[in-house]
Amino acid sequence: MKLSKHITKITDFVNFFIDISVKEGFVAVDATCGNGNDTLRLLNRVGRKGKVYAFDIQKTAIENTIEKARESEFFSSLEIISDTHANLDLYVKENIDFAVFNLGYLPKGDHSIITESKSTIEALEKIIKRLNPDGKVVLAIYTGHDGGKEEYDELYSYFKSIDQSDFNVIMTEFVNGKNNPPKLAVIEKKHEV
Numbered sequence: 001m002k003l004s005k006h007i008t009k010i011t012d013f014v015n016f017f018i019d020i021s022v023k024e025g026f027v028a029v030d031a032t033c034g035n036g037n038d039t040l041r042l043l044n045r046v047g048r049k050g051k052v053y054a055f056d057i058q059k060t061a062i063e064n065t066i067e068k069a070r071e072s073e074f075f076s077s078l079e080i081i082s083d084t085h086a087n088l089d090l091y092v093k094e095n096i097d098f099a100v101f102n103l104g105y106l107p108k109g110d111h112s113i114i115t116e117s118k119s120t121i122e123a124l125e126k127i128i129k130r131l132n133p134d135g136k137v138v139l140a141i142y143t144g145h146d147g148g149k150e151e152y153d154e155l156y157s158y159f160k161s162i163d164q165s166d167f168n169v170i171m172t173e174f175v176n177g178k179n180n181p182p183k184l185a186v187i188e189k190k191h192e193v
């Protein structure tokens, strides 16, 4: 799948990280599968030998993701889970190489159903505990909707609490963007030495 020529949207940045990080055979998690765009990209990267676990709490999102994922020849590498990502440990038993969280509400869906810091942080804690060395978690964070700023503030405090000896945590933003531009966070597990 092609990358955009310029990084104009936060999803361009997410795609960039997926493309440089996710390799054949990886175990990847799409914690908020929504319309299935990230799931499809992950499937095409992990291939037949890999695995993508995709979570969402909305029936529409699960249906949209299944439809989108069928575009991949590696559809059989997908396990789709209709549950909160906070319960990830009930479904994902392996170590994880990559995870993506595209937070907020489902575009073209019900804007009152949003991700919330409590379950987002619960899922993150479970993921980073079993992230392989060099593994990454990428989060697209939106602050313009009701509840978005609160989620970001809580996440930011959580990011600052993550142990520096094991992880790098990087925040990126469109600093000159108007109207609450989204931010991108990357959590990276350091090499084993």
Ligand SMILES: C[S@@+](CC[C@H](N)C(=O)[O-])C[C@H]1O[C@@H](n2cnc3c(N)ncnc32)[C@H](O)[C@@H]1O
Binding pocket: 031, 032, 033, 034, 035, 036, 037, 038, 039, 055, 056, 057, 058, 061, 083, 084, 085, 086, 102, 103, 104, 105, 106, 107, 113, 114, 115, 116, 119, 120
């Ligand atoms: C911005 S959309 C995701 C877009 C998606 N990644 C894509 O490529 O189309 C956010 C999604 O998070 C889902 N969501 C909200 N809370 C959740 C939770 N606790 N666990 C899993 N998904 C959740 C919403 O239902 C919504 O579909």
